[in-house]
Structure formats: structure tokens, C-alpha cells
Amino acid sequence: xxxxxxxxxxxxxxxxxxxxxxxxxxxxxxxxxxxxxxxxxxxxxxxxxxxxxxxxxxxxxxxxxxxxxxxxxxxxxxxxxxxxxxxxxxxxxxxxxxxxxxxxxxxxxxxxxxxxxxxxxxxxxxxxxxxxxxxxxxxxxxxxxxxxxxxxxxxxxxxxxxxxxxxxxxxxxxxxxxxxxxxxxxxxxxxxxxxxxxxxxxxxxxxxxxxxxxxxxxxxxxxxxxxxxxxxxxxxxxxxxxxxxxxxxxxxxxxxxxxxxxxxxxxxxxxxxxxxxxxxxxxxxxxxxxxxxxxxxxxxxxxxxxxxxxxxxxxxxxxxxxxxxxxxxxxxxxxxxxxxxxxxxxxxxxxxxxxxxxxxxxxxxxxxxxxxxxxxxxxxxxxxxxxxxxxxxxxxxxxxxxxxxxxxxxxxxxxxxxxxxxxxxxxxxxxxxxxxxxxxxxxxxxxxxxxxxxxxxxxxxxxxxxxxxxxxxxxxxxxxxxxxxxxxxxxxxxxxxxxxxxxxxxxxxxxxxxxxxxxxxxxxxxxxxxxxxxxxxxxxxxxxxxxxxxxxxxxxxxxxxxxxxxxxxxxxxxxxxxxxxxxxxxxxxxxxxxxxxxxxxx
Numbered sequence: 001x002x003x004x005x006x007x008x009x010x011x012x013x014x015x016x017x018x019x020x021x022x023x024x025x026x027x028x029x030x031x032x033x034x035x036x037x038x039x040x041x042x043x044x045x046x047x048x049x050x051x052x053x054x055x056x057x058x059x060x061x062x063x064x065x066x067x068x069x070x071x072x073x074x075x076x077x078x079x080x081x082x083x084x085x086x087x088x089x090x091x092x093x094x095x096x097x098x099x100x101x102x103x104x105x106x107x108x109x110x111x112x113x114x115x116x117x118x119x120x121x122x123x124x125x126x127x128x129x130x131x132x133x134x135x136x137x138x139x140x141x142x143x144x145x146x147x148x149x150x151x152x153x154x155x156x157x158x159x160x161x162x163x164x165x166x167x168x169x170x171x172x173x174x175x176x177x178x179x180x181x182x183x184x185x186x187x188x189x190x191x192x193x194x195x196x197x198x199x200x201x202x203x204x205x206x207x208x209x210x211x212x213x214x215x216x217x218x219x220x221x222x223x224x225x226x227x228x229x230x231x232x233x234x235x236x237x238x239x240x241x242x243x244x245x246x247x248x249x250x251x252x253x254x255x256x257x258x259x260x261x262x263x264x265x266x267x268x269x270x271x272x273x274x275x276x277x278x279x280x281x282x283x284x285x286x287x288x289x290x291x292x293x294x295x296x297x298x299x300x301x302x303x304x305x306x307x308x309x310x311x312x313x314x315x316x317x318x319x320x321x322x323x324x325x326x327x328x329x330x331x332x333x334x335x336x337x338x339x340x341x342x343x344x345x346x347x348x349x350x351x352x353x354x355x356x357x358x359x360x361x362x363x364x365x366x367x368x369x370x371x372x373x374x375x376x377x378x379x380x381x382x383x384x385x386x387x388x389x390x391x392x393x394x395x396x397x398x399x400x401x402x403x404x405x406x407x408x409x410x411x412x413x414x415x416x417x418x419x420x421x422x423x424x425x426x427x428x429x430x431x432x433x434x435x436x437x438x439x440x441x442x443x444x445x446x447x448x449x450x451x452x453x454x455x456x457x458x459x460x461x462x463x464x465x466x467x468x469x470x471x472x473x474x475x476x477x478x479x480x481x482x483x484x485x486x487x488x489x490x491x492x493x494x495x496x497x498x499x500x501x502x503x504x505x506x507x508x509x510x511x512x513x514x515x516x517x518x519x520x521x522x523x524x525x526x527x528x529x530x531x532x533x534x535x536x537x538x539x540x541x542x543x544x545x546x547x548x549x550x551x552x553x554x555x556x557x558x559x560x561x562x563x564x565x566x567x568x569x570x571x572x573x574x575x576x577x578x579x580x581x582x583x584x585x586x587x588x589x590x591x592x593x594x595x596x597x598x599x600x601x602x
Contacts, residue, residue: 005091008041012089016080018073031176032140033071040070041079041091042100049108049236066179068142068237075103111235113146113269114598117247117261117301119289124276124307126167127338127581129244133174134582135591141239144184145171148227148245148263151189151197153372153408156541157499161482162203164188166375171244173571174578183230187223189214190372190408198408201226205479231267240598243269247289261297270597272303272332282306283323290327302597303332305589310337332597333589338581359384361557364399366422366441367391368413373406373501376438379544379570383554393421400557401434402426404441406541410475410504411451411463414444423466430468434534434556437468442527442537443504446471450507468535469528470510477505484540486517490531491555494548498540514538545570 020026020035027033044062045051051064069075082088082099116132118125129145136143145168156169162182172180182203189197192208199206199218209218234241246260264271273289275282286304293301304323309316320331357380365377367389377387390396404426407413417423429435437445446465453476465473483499489512496515514527514536527538534556544550547567 004039007039008037008091009089011037011039012041012080012083012091016076027176027178029068029071029177029179030142031137033068034073034076035071036076036080037070040064040067041096042070045097045100047100047104049104066181066233066237068179069104069108072107072142075107078103078106109239111142111144111238111241112598112600113231113235113241113243113267115243115245115261115264115267115269115271115300117245117271117273118276119247119273119282119285120276120279123167125246125274126171126244128274128305128307128585129242130171130174130578131582131585132242132594133171134176134578135586136240136242137174137176138582142237143175143240143242144177144234144238145175146183146231146234146241146243147185148231148243149187149189149223150185151191153190153370154375155188155190155200155373155501157481157483157501158182158203159483160203163200163205163481163501164203166373168244170574170578171242173575174582183233186226186230191370192408193412202230203481227263228266243267247273247293261293261300264300265297269300270302270600271300272305272597273301274305274307276308277306277310278308278337281319283319283326286323287326290329301329303330303593305333305335305585306331307335308337309334330593332593333585335585335588338584354389356387357381357385359386361385361400361554362388362398363401363403363557364388364390364396365403365405366417366426368405368407368440369416370407370409370413371405372408373439373541376405376541376544377403379550379573382568382570382573383550384558385554390422391420393425396422396425396429399429399433401553402429402436404435404437404444406438407440410440410443411449413440414449414463414465417444427466427468430466430535431533434536434553435468436536436553437538438543439500439502439539439541442539443473443475443502445469445528445535445537446473448472450474451476469530469537470508471506471528472508474505474507476503479503480539484515484517484519484526486515486523486526488549488552489513489516490529491552492548494552495546496540496543496549497546498542500539501541502539504539515540 017036018034019032023035026035043064046062050067050069051062053060054063079099082102086095088095116125116129133143133145147165147168150165152165154166155163156166157163158180160181164182164185165188168185169180172184186202188200190200191197196208196210199209199214243263245263275285290298320334324330361384363380363385365387380387388395396402426435443449444465445468447467447470449463449465451461451463452474480500480502485497487493488496509528511528511530513525514529515538517524517526526540529536546569551567
């Protein structure tokens, strides 16, 4: 503590430095943060709005790791002025806590919430939420996304090792946040089959539930509590919370409904409805939706945003006036068509496409029935490739490379590949074209897969894999969820970063490792490679996001590929695309009306 007190006293003497962009950890919380107090002078404040007690060892320790209050410019400026006025120079000065008390009275506010709903199919309300998050973040507000419950096979892992929906992870990036927590998506459902889902609560697996037990048992007893807790925590930390939700209504009891407009009612939030004009006449969609919404919910809708308009805005002004006249709700923005190459986080999107990209090299991705984490493939769109989603073995004839993606049910999809003839064709392609398996796809490449408890598939306990690696895998072990950093063991030995989310345990692996990862406990090997045969496998998601491995993989297809060509980190490209979408929205909507709706003034 003596060292920390010394640092605090140096900070008091130094004064307000605003952002310390030279710090290797900047920004450690959010873009634009005030870095003057790297160590909080008010610790431990014991204020339940700013932190909580946790058990560490046998002691209760004050944890304020998620507090952002001391990194706000107004709080820092006021604190320094009071320190100077009172002559406070020492960290032990008891008057410091009086300064915090005064600062909290002046600057602490409960965050406002806005629910973004959709009147049309596809994920456009999620993209609208991305735009809203970035617009507000660029204005200097602290903003967070939120989705009470998301059912999707596309997840990401936070730095704390919590699993959340990929689209909420993206929205948090739009907020320019670094300290992402599971509070932004407290419940994540990952379907195991047509009847049951794995329920992930606050980032950790909570068990498997069928529909009846989920809504009758889990939601009333635990689900509702964790949702309310998460939104309340977010409201204490942020100025605004942008809630991504569905508009559809059900006859479900209120104490079991944790999605759609029931959430807006629960958190007392205004709503806006987005309409994607690509799906037809916005006037038809909106009037039909409004007529279906009960009056008690209808009054919560404060505006519409019409998006993806391909014609001139002047041509639809009459329709806009008619829409406002019929509904009594204003149109706060008409957004022109936006080409979206990367933010296709909805599984429904992939049901309607067979091909992505128009590049030279044809990469065949096996379209597994239970395919998950398909955003692993998005960074490949930065290269000269065409991705073909394959459901028939004959479609592999012209492939330049094969990717076996992740799946939520490895054994069921392995059986499917055998039935479709894809299994044998992949084996014949081994050594001829590059083949890579990711997570569940990697497990399929082993010699044997063991299903001892029969949870994943109600069949035999032992399965034959593709035998591309001399490796044996046991499924349904303790779930591993964590972020990983390290280097590639082949090619340029460049940096790799990603995350793991699986329940497999490798019992035997006689292959060379693909990556060397750096863990807290030391270095460890991960993945498998037969470099001469161009066969790769890993449990790591996000392997194509850094340019090093992505370019190496392309070089195994194209021998003339220049590995020294500068290529962007996918996160930079993703950030640029967030800015472009936010620019389009900001230029097309009435910001004053939006802010009034956010602040409850409409």
C-alpha cells in the first residue's frame, strides 16, 4: 500500500494530465478517459454505486475495477480543485473522502436507456444500435450496449473470460470500451439441438435447459434477477445504455418475458423502431406493426428510423409524412443504403447465401448444420478470396482450400458429414489442398473422439474422426472459456490473438503445435499442424483477425503470395466500418430529436 500511496501523491502533485496516450495500456477503460488517477485516491470508498466487496482468499476485499467515475474529466477537474483548495497532498488525508462525496453529488447520474426495436427481418436494429453507440461515444458520453437475452451460436470472450454474444461485443467496441463485462449480455443461449440450449449466465455456463424448464423454472427464479442486476449496474457506470431488442410480442406471463418490449417496460425506457427498406415498403411494415402493439407499449415508441433507402430521399417525402400522420410518431431519420460487408452476425443471414466475396482463391467452408462462430471467417474478406459454403461433397472439386468451422454439436455434424459423403472427400483432399479445422472442426480432424457421458450425442461413446491428426479427444469435459495471446510456430512466427470456448480435452496429440500461447502460468502449446501437408487445426477462434496467420494461410493456397505485403489488423478494419456506418446515420438523423428521446424529453 505504501507504493500505491506514493503514486497517488505524485498524481496529486502532478495535476490533471487528461489522456495519457503514451501509456502502453491506454485506453484501459474507454477512449477519451482521463488518466490522471491511474490509482484511485478514494480507494476504498465502500460506495455501492461505485464498487462491491468480493471474497479474495479468506478476506472481503473492495473491488472497484469496473468503476469509471474517477476517469471522467469533470470529476478529475473538480477533485484537483478541491485538493488545492483544502491543501490535500497526502493519500492518507481523511478529507479526500469528503471530496469524493461532494464530487458524487455533483456528477453522479443514473444512466438513461433507449431500446432499439426492429419492424423488419434481419439484424438491422443491431446495426442501428452500433451506430447509436459510436455516435454517442464520439460526443464524449460514456455509453454501453445491452441485450437481456440473446440466442445465437456466435459468441466472443471478454478479457475476464466471460462468454457473451458477438454482436454485443461488437457494439461495445462501437462504444470505445475496453473493460467489457458480461453485464452487457447477462443471458446467452446457445442451442444444442432443436429442443435444448446451453444457458450462459453472466458469462459462465449455467446448464442445459429445454424451453419449458427455461421459462418456467430458470427465468422466474434466477434469470429475471440477473437481468435487473446487470442493467442497474450499467446505469450506475454509463451515461446512456443502448438496448438491442426484438419487437415481437407474446402472451407469456410478464415474470417470464425477458425480451422485446417487456424489457422497455421493465427499465422504463423510450423506444425507437428501425425499418430496413430492403424488405419492402416501410409504410406497410410500420402500420402493421403499430396496429399489433398494445396501447400501453405503443406510447413508449418515440420515433422511427427508416434505413437502406436506395432512392432519393425527396422521392419518399410524401410517404414519410403519411407514415407520421397515420402513426402519430415522428420519423427521426431516413438513412441511405449502406453496404455492409462485415456485420452479418445473424445466423439467418447465412441461410440465404452460398457465396461471399469475388476473389481469385476459392475457399470451401463446410456448412455444418450446427455451425457456430461463423464470424471467424469475416477477416478472410480482406484477402483475394471467394468463400463457398458447401453442403455437398461434389462441391469440393474446385476448392483451393477447405475450412471445417466450429459447431455446437461436433458429433452430430460429424455424422452429417459422413452421411453427405463430405467426410471421405476431405480425407482424399488431405495433402493436396490446405485444410484447417477450427474448434469443433479441429476435433473432427482427430483419430478418435470420445463421448463418455453421451451428453452431446445420444449414440456410441467412441467415434472415428477424419484421422488427419494423430490425436484423441474427449468431449464434454469442463468448459474452457478464455482469451489467448501468443505467436505462430510456423511461417513468419507473427502474433496471434483469439479466444477459446469449448468443452473438449485433448487426451493424446502426437503432432507439432501450431501456436505458442502466453498464459499467466507460462507458455503453452496449442493446436496442431502438418506443415508439409498444409493441414492445420486449432481450438482458437479469431485466428484470421491478425494479418500474420491470415496471410500465411493464403500463401499455402497461392505460392506467389507476398507475405511482406502490409495488411490491416481486422479490428482496425472493423473500427473503420463502425465509423462509416455511424457517419451515415449521424448525417441522416435528427440528432436533437434523438437526444431528446434519450433524455426522456419527447
